[in-house]
Amino acid sequence: MSEATADAGSGESTLGNTDGRLLIAGGVVGAFALLFVVGTLFPDSTVGTLSYLLLQPGPWSSMLTLAVPITLAAVGGIFAEKSGVINIGLEGLLIISAFTAIFAADTTGSLWVGFGAAILASVLLALVFAVVCIEFRADQIIAGLAIWLIALGFAPFAARIVYGSPNTVSLTNSVPAVRHAGIPVVSPVFQTLSTTNALGPAQALFRASPSVYLMFGVVALGWYLLNRTNFGMWVRASGENPKALDTSGVNVHRVRYAAVLLSGVFAGMGGAALSYNIGQFTGSGQTMVNGKGFIAIVAYLFGNYNPVGAMLSTFLFTLLEAIQNPLQTAGIGVPSDLIGTLPYIGVIVVLALVGRTRIPEAAGDHYETGEDR
Amino acid sequence: MSSEAGSDGSKPDRSGTEWGDRARAGLARLVEASAFERALISLAALVLSIAIGALVILAAGRTATCETAATTYFGYGFCYDPFRVYDRLFLGALGNPINPLFDPLHGNFAAPFTEGWTPFNDRLAYTLTETTVLVLTGLSVAVAFKAGIFNIGTQGQMVIGGLASTLVMLALVPVFTGLATVALLPIGIVVGAVFGGLYGAIPGALKAYADANEVITTIMLNFVASSVALYLVREQFKDPDSFSTKTNDLPAGVEFPQLLYAQNTAFSVVALLFVLALVAATYYLLRHTSFGYDLRTSGLQAAAAEYGGVNSARTIVASMTISGALAGIGGTVYVLMYYGYFQPPVPSYGFDGITVAILAGNNPVGVVPAAFLFGVLKSGAISIQTDPNVTIPIQLVGVLRGLIILFVAMPEFFRLVGKRFTDAGRRSREGGSRVADAVRSDGGVAGGETDE
Numbered sequence: 001m002s003e004a005t006a007d008a009g010s011g012e013s014t015l016g017n018t019d020g021r022l023l024i025a026g027g028v029v030g031a032f033a034l035l036f037v038v039g040t041l042f043p044d045s046t047v048g049t050l051s052y053l054l055l056q057p058g059p060w061s062s063m064l065t066l067a068v069p070i071t072l073a074a075v076g077g078i079f080a081e082k083s084g085v086i087n088i089g090l091e092g093l094l095i096i097s098a099f100t101a102i103f104a105a106d107t108t109g110s111l112w113v114g115f116g117a118a119i120l121a122s123v124l125l126a127l128v129f130a131v132v133c134i135e136f137r138a139d140q141i142i143a144g145l146a147i148w149l150i151a152l153g154f155a156p157f158a159a160r161i162v163y164g165s166p167n168t169v170s171l172t173n174s175v176p177a178v179r180h181a182g183i184p185v186v187s188p189v190f191q192t193l194s195t196t197n198a199l200g201p202a203q204a205l206f207r208a209s210p211s212v213y214l215m216f217g218v219v220a221l222g223w224y225l226l227n228r229t230n231f232g233m234w235v236r237a238s239g240e241n242p243k244a245l246d247t248s249g250v251n252v253h254r255v256r257y258a259a260v261l262l263s264g265v266f267a268g269m270g271g272a273a274l275s276y277n278i279g280q281f282t283g284s285g286q287t288m289v290n291g292k293g294f295i296a297i298v299a300y301l302f303g304n305y306n307p308v309g310a311m312l313s314t315f316l317f318t319l320l321e322a323i324q325n326p327l328q329t330a331g332i333g334v335p336s337d338l339i340g341t342l343p344y345i346g347v348i349v350v351l352a353l354v355g356r357t358r359i360p361e362a363a364g365d366h367y368e369t370g371e372d373r
Numbered sequence: 374m375s376s377e378a379g380s381d382g383s384k385p386d387r388s389g390t391e392w393g394d395r396a397r398a399g400l401a402r403l404v405e406a407s408a409f410e411r412a413l414i415s416l417a418a419l420v421l422s423i424a425i426g427a428l429v430i431l432a433a434g435r436t437a438t439c440e441t442a443a444t445t446y447f448g449y450g451f452c453y454d455p456f457r458v459y460d461r462l463f464l465g466a467l468g469n470p471i472n473p474l475f476d477p478l479h480g481n482f483a484a485p486f487t488e489g490w491t492p493f494n495d496r497l498a499y500t501l502t503e504t505t506v507l508v509l510t511g512l513s514v515a516v517a518f519k520a521g522i523f524n525i526g527t528q529g530q531m532v533i534g535g536l537a538s539t540l541v542m543l544a545l546v547p548v549f550t551g552l553a554t555v556a557l558l559p560i561g562i563v564v565g566a567v568f569g570g571l572y573g574a575i576p577g578a579l580k581a582y583a584d585a586n587e588v589i590t591t592i593m594l595n596f597v598a599s600s601v602a603l604y605l606v607r608e609q610f611k612d613p614d615s616f617s618t619k620t621n622d623l624p625a626g627v628e629f630p631q632l633l634y635a636q637n638t639a640f641s642v643v644a645l646l647f648v649l650a651l652v653a654a655t656y657y658l659l660r661h662t663s664f665g666y667d668l669r670t671s672g673l674q675a676a677a678a679e680y681g682g683v684n685s686a687r688t689i690v691a692s693m694t695i696s697g698a699l700a701g702i703g704g705t706v707y708v709l710m711y712y713g714y715f716q717p718p719v720p721s722y723g724f725d726g727i728t729v730a731i732l733a734g735n736n737p738v739g740v741v742p743a744a745f746l747f748g749v750l751k752s753g754a755i756s757i758q759t760d761p762n763v764t765i766p767i768q769l770v771g772v773l774r775g776l777i778i779l780f781v782a783m784p785e786f787f788r789l790v791g792k793r794f795t796d797a798g799r800r801s802r803e804g805g806s807r808v809a810d811a812v813r814s815d816g817g818v819a820g821g822e823t824d825e
Binding site for chain 2: 132136166286337
């Protein structure tokens with residue numbers, strides 16, 4: 001009986017959410033269409049400048065680059081939350097891996113080692129979070145905040161010890177864009193396509209650094225894992241109905257551990273991509289991560305736990321950020337401090353319109369296996 | 374059974390997101406623990422954090438390079454000595470009351486107190502200044518948590534309140550000249566409360582009427598607040614005579630009167646007394662008024678409170694407004710005590726307030742000692758910085774803050790440890806937690822899988 005009522009309730013709210021999402025997606029498409037029409041009619045107006053800018057590959061390129069850490073963290077967050085553990089500490093995982101990537105790459109001189117070390121650091125911190133939540137039944141929200149605060153304190157602390165300031169040194173070597181990487185066949189093709197003006201904004205797709213393609217890969221992998229494999233089914237069951245999963249002989253705790261550690265892996269990639277992109281870790285104030293982990297949470301909520309949806313909603317936020325610099329250069333006079341708040345306000349508006357997402361039934365709850373009592 | 378109560382109440386009745394409900398269930402579990410047990414858990418969390426912090430210090434000491442090792446354990450030299458670091462951190466913050474020659478373990482029975490030490494020293498003055506602001510931000514977070522709302526936005530509410538009150542006071546300076554300058558202080562506090570309250574009401578209303586998760590909205594509003602404050606101070610209200618990004622100075626009369634402590638310190642006993650009065654008022658509001666009762670029951674059992682006739686949407690907005698108002702007053706008090714002008718960025722008192730409130734178990738009175746502890750940590754960090762013998766980065770305090778929250782969040786861990794020691798203790802506690810579970814499942818928390 002309670003099953004039936006719960007289902008009715010969730011059906012209703014899913015419908016409401018779809019409306020909210022469609023509204024926003026439709027609104028975005030409509031706004032773009034209007035923008036281009038008005039922009040073409042009045043090329044000298046502000047709108048004209050804006051639509052001209054959006055037809056260049058530049059903003060789209062930065063949109064892709066900025067989206068990498070957020071999307072990767074979001075895909076990780078999807079796994080954790082789908083399994084029943086709300087990982088609000090994604091921000092902390094990004095911070096710790098962004099620092100570790102630079103530190104390890106700087107010490108060993110190898111970007112690959114830095115990348116691996118970043119993932120390891122993020123997974124270790126995720127493990128702490130998992131043990132605290134799964135083993136010791138901590139409140140997931142408070143434990144997640146603690147993970148964030150620990151990383152927020154530790155990364156600048158470590159940077160001060162090693163480099164004498166909250167910021168690290170700049171790496172001397174950087175990750176080349178694929179078109180400059182000298183890979184046979186691929187690089188020349190990308191180079192040609194990235195300068196083919198006929199492609200318009202789509203040139204951005206071929207100008208990106210490898211991390212952008214990693215993001216596409218992880219999104220595809222995440223979607224496949226979640227929807228087409230046994231593991232994905234266990235993860236979803238662990239979040240929706242852990243008792244049934246337990247009854248069918250799968251260890252719920254083990255699934256949840258795997259899911260949280262996986263969120264550590266993906267967030268670790270994201271953190272490394274973030275700091276490699278700049279070549280440095282900056283640890284003053286909110287650090288260079290600056291809320292990206294929290295935007296990731298909003299992105300997957302808005303994307304309804306679908307990795308592809310999470311990536312698309314991330315694009316929405318990062319395009320707002322990416323358009324800032326070109327707007328400044330074009331002399332459209334809105335102060336940068338205020339434009340900088342746009343993604344954050346965007347998040348709030350999205351949350352207000354979408355409202356409640358139907359989160360997994362057992363997310364946030366501790367699950368006790370039968371044998372323990 | 375339990376889901377019925379939620380679903381036939383339809384959307385507007387359900388107070389907030391499902392996340393919120395689950396969070397509330399978690400908070401309820403925290404509140405179930407008796408005050409004594411809570412205090413014990415907080416103390417244990419503190420001790421454990423300090424112990425792990427010591428390991429971090431040692432590990433950091435192996436990584437760092439220094440000319441002479443500060444200490445040697447097991448044949449390895451370390452650049453930082455945890456004992457000396459903690460000595461500076463805790464005793465430094467009190468102005469070094471303990472005589473270094475006093476060492477009863479080694480048979481040195483010198484006078485225990487350092488000669489000439491008084492509780493009115495400058496170091497302790499700084500500690501208490503920090504404490505004063507932290508009590509307000511801690512109180513702000515605690516009020517919201519009590520109502521079952523995770524207000525992470527105290528920082529932003531503090532920034533908005535502090536900036537708004539500074540700007541209004543500056544604008545009113547020509548009106549209130551001479552002796553009337555004194556009137557600016559209460560006006561500033563009221564303005565800070567109003568603007569902080571309004572900024573807190575935004576996520577409250579979004580949660581109550583649009584089901585937007587308050588953890589996310591408040592964090593986002595923190596970013597918005599700091600950017601807007603930076604813009605306003607830099608572009609609109611900058612002090613033209615200063616190189617730094619700050620507002621004009623408030624006139625000399627607009628400050629809390631200074632008693633007992635030296636004029637060069639920022640601390641004002643009057644400000645502390647004012648803040649303690651707010652603590653008492655908050656305690657009274659929560660404990661002895663019907664609004665406070667509504668607020669607490671909403672925090673413990675949202676559905677039950679709803680059934681009992683509590684307007685949950687209004688309670689959410691009201692408690693967020695009060696929370697924001699306390700944060701706004703915190704911003705005003707910070708501006709008035711420290712500088713007499715507003716300068717972004719505001720230090721992270723709001724985030725420390727979260728730690729203070731969690732450590733205090735969301736008890737308004739418990740906020741005072743918890744805030745003092747963090748005042749000690751922040752002030753001790755400065756005495757570490759000024760001591761040439763201890764070179765450890767002060768970001769260590771940030772690590773300790775995170776560790777303390779992590780351990781306070783897992784009372785179960787300490788109960789498990791406790792169980793190992795006392796068998797009798799185990800039985801009584803387990804009985805207690807069973808009851809708590811039962812109450813929880815009746816309260817309409819979705820997903821009763823944890824119950825048997």
